[in-house]
Amino acid sequence: MEQLTLEPISKVSGEVNVPGSKSLSNRALLLAALAEGETELTNLLDSEDIEHMLNALTKLGVTYSLSEDKTRCKVVGNGGAFSVAEPLELFLGNAGTAMRPLCAALAASKVEVVLTGEPRMEERPIGDLVDALRMGNAEIEYLKNDGFPPLQIKGKTLSGGEMEVDGSVSSQFLTALLMSAPLFTGDVTIRIKGELVSKPYIDITLDTMAKFGVEVNNDNYQTFTISAGQSYRSPGKFMVEGDASSASYFLAAGAIKGGTVRVTGIGKNSIQGDIRFADVLEAMGAKITWHDEYVEVTGAPLKGIDMDMNHIPDAAMTIATTALFAQGPTSITNIYNWRVKETDRLNAMATELRKLGAEVEEGHDYIKVWPTDMLKHAAIDTYNDHRIAMCFSLVALSDTPVTINDPGCTRKTFPDYFTRFATLYS
Numbered sequence: 001m002e003q004l005t006l007e008p009i010s011k012v013s014g015e016v017n018v019p020g021s022k023s024l025s026n027r028a029l030l031l032a033a034l035a036e037g038e039t040e041l042t043n044l045l046d047s048e049d050i051e052h053m054l055n056a057l058t059k060l061g062v063t064y065s066l067s068e069d070k071t072r073c074k075v076v077g078n079g080g081a082f083s084v085a086e087p088l089e090l091f092l093g094n095a096g097t098a099m100r101p102l103c104a105a106l107a108a109s110k111v112e113v114v115l116t117g118e119p120r121m122e123e124r125p126i127g128d129l130v131d132a133l134r135m136g137n138a139e140i141e142y143l144k145n146d147g148f149p150p151l152q153i154k155g156k157t158l159s160g161g162e163m164e165v166d167g168s169v170s171s172q173f174l175t176a177l178l179m180s181a182p183l184f185t186g187d188v189t190i191r192i193k194g195e196l197v198s199k200p201y202i203d204i205t206l207d208t209m210a211k212f213g214v215e216v217n218n219d220n221y222q223t224f225t226i227s228a229g230q231s232y233r234s235p236g237k238f239m240v241e242g243d244a245s246s247a248s249y250f251l252a253a254g255a256i257k258g259g260t261v262r263v264t265g266i267g268k269n270s271i272q273g274d275i276r277f278a279d280v281l282e283a284m285g286a287k288i289t290w291h292d293e294y295v296e297v298t299g300a301p302l303k304g305i306d307m308d309m310n311h312i313p314d315a316a317m318t319i320a321t322t323a324l325f326a327q328g329p330t331s332i333t334n335i336y337n338w339r340v341k342e343t344d345r346l347n348a349m350a351t352e353l354r355k356l357g358a359e360v361e362e363g364h365d366y367i368k369v370w371p372t373d374m375l376k377h378a379a380i381d382t383y384n385d386h387r388i389a390m391c392f393s394l395v396a397l398s399d400t401p402v403t404i405n406d407p408g409c410t411r412k413t414f415p416d417y418f419t420r421f422a423t424l425y426s
């Protein structure tokens with residue numbers, strides 16, 4: 001197994017650009033494929049999760065051309081649902097933003113398809129989405145375990161109507177229903193059961209749908225209505241914002257050991273909820289300045305915080321390692337769904353933080369981290385989870401080196417993460 005050891009970094013400063021947003025790239029690709037007209041996507045993310053979406057679109061008969069660096073893509077829209085005569089199998093790796101939205105869109109298309117993924121994908125729940133789609137008459141069967149991929153979908157024309165979805169495990173189920181709604185022939189009403197988690201991702205979905213010409217009536221994030229007769233239309237060009245979750249590692253580095261770090265590619269008007277990560281750093285003591293095209297952070301002594309981070313589940317992992325540099329303990333609460341992502345992140349983060357000598361309390365839906373003056377050099381297991389590899393790189397901002405096992409797992413969303421991180425200190 002490949003390992004990467006980062007030697008202690010005494011100071012970070014300078015400018016770093018983040019690649020395109022995973023959430024926006026996969027949403028825009030799917031909607032461009034379903035739209036009428038040709039869409040030119042720019043600043044597309046070039047990473048594994050996006051490759052899975054692109055490969056699926058190829059098999060679904062969508063025509064597109066990618067630039068050599070894979071950040072520009074011209075997609076020829078289908079002008080509606082997919083239609084493929086022969087049965088297909090689509091492998092979607094561990095990309096939630098491909099598996100969930102494609103499941104819904106294919107249930108409403110003329111296709112017979114099996115959706116598969118990596119072994120971990122077979123442990124990531126999808127039952128709440130399948131239940132909702134079945135209320136709309138979709139034909140979806142589980143090929144192994146009930147409630148989990150792989151799935152067999154016999155797509156057909158669906159008429160819509162009322163659906164209810166549990167929002168307490170993943171917002172991606174609602175995103176999937178919303179994005180597929182214009183493929184249904186009638187009005188669609190989606191009611192949320194339980195607490196809707198990761199809410200800001202729904203804003204990304206609604207904003208992207210609006211850019212492709214579809215309006216959703218959002219009644220307080222409880223009931224969503226999409227009236228019949230709407231269909232996706234290409235906006236012509238679609239610029240993907242930089243990834244706010246990817247920005248979190250550089251912003252945290254600046255907060256811990258800045259100097260001033262400027263992160264470009266995202267700015268104060270970002271639609272991504274994870275941009276609010278910068279507010280958390282500010283609450284911990286960092287100085288943040290907001291600009292249209294970038295965010296700047298200047299380091300200052302940090303203090304621990306106690307915060308509900310349900311709205312920023314991905315960037316919250318970066319707070320768990322930033323906590324090692326704060327005065328006093330940090331509690332990150334209301335993050336049960338860390339357990340159903342790339343790995344059981346609550347357990348994995350607690351285990352790896354303890355290897356460094358930190359005291360950690362792991363609860364059902366929270367983690368509490370006490371910093372230590374005596375950080376130990378450890379080899380961090382990454383569990384094939386890109387975010388564990390990236391957030392533990394921050395440990396090198398102490399006086400102790402850190403070794404990251406399988407650093408290549410960042411390929412899911414940020415293949416050249418370690419190269420870009422190095423530009424801030426070398």
Ligand SMILES: O=C(O)C1=C[C@@H](OP(=O)(O)O)[C@@H](O)[C@H](O)C1
Nearest residue numbers: 023097170171172198201313314
């Ligand atoms: O819709 C999206 O683009 C995402 C939603 C979030 O998932 P959950 O809604 O499952 O928390 C997030 O963790 C994931 O990385 C991307």
Ligand SMILES: C=C(OP(=O)(O)O)C(=O)O
Nearest residue numbers: 094095096097314341342
């Ligand atoms: C949870 C994540 O990914 P996915 O889109 O596969 O859910 C993530 O990127 O942290």
